[in-house]
Amino acid sequence: MTQINIAIAGYGNLGRGAEAAIQQSPDMRLVAVFSRRDPASVELLDSSVPVHAMADIEQFQNDIDVLILCGGSKSDLPEQGPDLAGMFNIVDSFDTHAKIPEYFAALDQPAQAAGKVALLSVGWDPGLFSLNRLFGEAILPQGETYTFWGKGLSQGHSDAVRRVAGVKSGVQYTLPSEPAMARVRNGELPQLTTREKHTRECFIVLEDGADADTVRNTIVTMPDYFADYDTTVNFIDQHTFAEQHSSMPHGGFVIRSGESGSDNTKQVLEFSLKLGSNPEFTSSVLVAYARAVYKLSQAGETGAKTVFDVAPGLLSPKTPAQLRKEML
Ligand code: NDP
Numbered sequence: 001m002t003q004i005n006i007a008i009a010g011y012g013n014l015g016r017g018a019e020a021a022i023q024q025s026p027d028m029r030l031v032a033v034f035s036r037r038d039p040a041s042v043e044l045l046d047s048s049v050p051v052h053a054m055a056d057i058e059q060f061q062n063d064i065d066v067l068i069l070c071g072g073s074k075s076d077l078p079e080q081g082p083d084l085a086g087m088f089n090i091v092d093s094f095d096t097h098a099k100i101p102e103y104f105a106a107l108d109q110p111a112q113a114a115g116k117v118a119l120l121s122v123g124w125d126p127g128l129f130s131l132n133r134l135f136g137e138a139i140l141p142q143g144e145t146y147t148f149w150g151k152g153l154s155q156g157h158s159d160a161v162r163r164v165a166g167v168k169s170g171v172q173y174t175l176p177s178e179p180a181m182a183r184v185r186n187g188e189l190p191q192l193t194t195r196e197k198h199t200r201e202c203f204i205v206l207e208d209g210a211d212a213d214t215v216r217n218t219i220v221t222m223p224d225y226f227a228d229y230d231t232t233v234n235f236i237d238q239h240t241f242a243e244q245h246s247s248m249p250h251g252g253f254v255i256r257s258g259e260s261g262s263d264n265t266k267q268v269l270e271f272s273l274k275l276g277s278n279p280e281f282t283s284s285v286l287v288a289y290a291r292a293v294y295k296l297s298q299a300g301e302t303g304a305k306t307v308f309d310v311a312p313g314l315l316s317p318k319t320p321a322q323l324r325k326e327m328l
Pocket of ligand 1: 009011015035036037070071072093094095096121123124125126279282
């Protein structure tokens with residue numbers, strides 16, 4: 001089997017998850033990891049894979065079929081993406097939804113000029129959820145699409161509770177509202193407010209001597225983060241916190257509720273994810289799409305692309321004939 005030569009740029013949660021997903025893909029080989037940190041300080045799962053300085057990446061253009069960008073969406077990808085799109089076929093998980101059109105344009109120009117493919121905003125949201133929003137709307141044009149997130153750990157909200165005076169450790173989970181989802185699944189087309197769609201749940205370890213009521217009140221009234229939601233605050237000990245709240249679960253639901261035919265028959269399309277680890281799943285999606293990027297590039301495609309532009313068969317290591325036989 002010819003193997004696709006993959007490299008990873010940026011080694012955080014996604015980088016580690018991508019390495020693990022490549023290990024599960026016999027048609028791929030991880031040839032290098034690039035980091036802005038001292039390469040000697042970056043420990044991979046497989047110590048035989050070389051870590052290089054990101055500053056030297058230009059020298060590796062002939063060795064890499066697809067580069068998986070695992071930097072953060074806020075400041076890493078907007079800076080690294082356009083540079084790297086001019087040198088490599090790339091795939092990333094850029095998730096600042098409002099800025100996707102702008103980021104697409106920033107990748108398209110260098111990728112076109114270099115004759116490379118730049119696939120952006122791959123993952124679950126944006127990514128698999130986007131595809132399911134598209135399916136719902138295209139198939140049931142008369143209706144509404146609803147996205148519910150959770151149960152999931154929110155990094156930004158967890159940071160916010162940890163900044164509250166008296167909090168020693170804290171996490172925040174976003175939960176979809178069961179009554180709201182039941183209405184949607186029932187074929188109603190409700191207009192849901194922010195408060196009606198999701199609830200928030202915090203698990204807090206207090207500093208010695210801190211007052212629980214004061215901490216709870218500071219959290220639930222915090223503008224922008226909690227004031228618009230129904231929030232439950234649970235106080236637990238450090239041991240329970242370490243044991244039960246150190247993974248990064250996430251997930252959610254895309255539901256299209258629509259009507260078809262002349263009798264307005266109700267139709268509900270639902271896609272859901274329940275993820276034990278958000279970064280491990282996101283990087284598994286990235287690795288499957290890296291395979292598609294390789295095939296698109298081999299077929300002579302160039303420029304920026306999103307999940308909407310990639311045929312699903314390209315994600316699989318199987319041939320089109322195998323897929324027709326086994327999966328249709
Ligand atoms: P991390 O913060 O773990 O990693 C981001 C970058 O930070 C790494 O590439 C790495 O770059 C650097 N870094 C990591 N660890 C350290 C460290 N110990 N010290 C200093 N620098 C470090 O982010 P995640 O991997 O969890 O997530 C990356 C992005 O993925 C998120 O910003 C999010 O936007 C996106 N995402 C997208 C999803 C989707 O569905 N589309 C879902 C989930 C996440 P370097 O090696 O160069 O230092």
